[in-house]
Amino acid sequence: MSQPALLGDAELVRRCRAGEPEAWNALVERFSRYVYAICTQGFRLSEADAEDVYQEVFTRVYTRLDTLRDDAAIRPWIAQLTRRLCIDSRAARAREQPAAEPIEREREQVLSDLDEAFVVREALAELPEHCQEMLDRFFARDESYRTISSELDLPLGTIASRIARCLGKLREKLEGRSEASDPSSV
Amino acid sequence: MAHDYDPERLGELLGLLCPAPEGWARAAQELPFARSSLDQIVARAEADAEFRTALIADLEAVLEQNGVDPEPRLVDALRRRLPEA
16 A cells, blocks of 8 residues: 555654655645644634644644654644644734634534544545545535536436435444444454 | 444534635645755855845845745745845
8 A cells, every 4th residue: 555645644654754745745635624624613713814824734744743753643743733823823813803712612522523523534535436525525515416416427316315325334434443443342 | 432423423524624725735735845945045045145135135036036936925934044134
């Protein structure tokens, strides 16, 4: 298995450290949505502030990858880095124009949901290409049945059932994962 | 932690991770190249007084002449790293 997009986190980090451009591209691709969501949903940053934080996160990841002690822990490391930069950004903005802070409990719930969403996306990446595309278009890109039907050249009447089937596969994949990681299930 | 992945919950979770706006990931992916260009320009500015003066006078123009897109983030980063004139 050598395609960077299919590598586990630890191997991907190792290859980034070795200077492989494709590994870096895959790393950005893997965490892009997650970093963006922490900025905009967890901390409700404006689009401009979110972009600054987003780029700063990846700059620091790139320049400080050598300081990561456990390569497999890249996701929590990126999450922590993003949170810190979001807090700094909000503090700087609050000095200029004080705004209502999201309630801490509410924020923690959003961040925890985002962690769960990341796990779901990892499982999605293991599904057949057509399922990945179908579910991503409908749920993450908010495309209508009509758009999906026309873009993928599929009969309109089959979209709902295809989505349901792909969700079923995704659920099986996730249940398989949690059984594999739960020692009481063997 | 046990999760109940019913279709509705799965849909909600999939909807949480939307793509970042167009161009953000591309800019982050180009970081290593931008950084390498930056290192070369700083090294040249440290070694060549004439180049350093021209660079400080008009950063954007010198970057363009050297085939580097003078996007604001890169210009700011370069300004911070430049030796004093």
